[in-house]
Amino acid sequence: MVIKERLEISRELQRKINNLGKFNGHKLKLMEDSIITIPKTNIAYIEPYKLKIGSDIYLIFGENEIMYISKNNITNKISLQELEEVIRNAKN
Secondary structure (H helix, E strand, O other): OOEEEEEOOOHHHHHHHHHHHHHOOOOOEEEOEEEEEOOOOOOEEEOOEEEEEOOEEEEEOOOOOEEEEEOOOOOOEEEHHHHHHHHHHOOO
């Protein structure tokens, strides 16, 4: 049996991302993360928040303002400030 609990994103980070989308004419979809645990073990996994822009998915871990671009791997990262340029160049 696996237990999955929803984790809410902070209002501040949610506001920043929504404002970036609004100022650049995009409606961004931010999916909340969750923590997955297996009872009677010490195994737990925290899913990252997911932000979809065009065909790319950006992973946000915790309240960090660094995002990882999920294409083939997550070695590419951008800051919240760099995200504005990505949104500006994205197609609706």
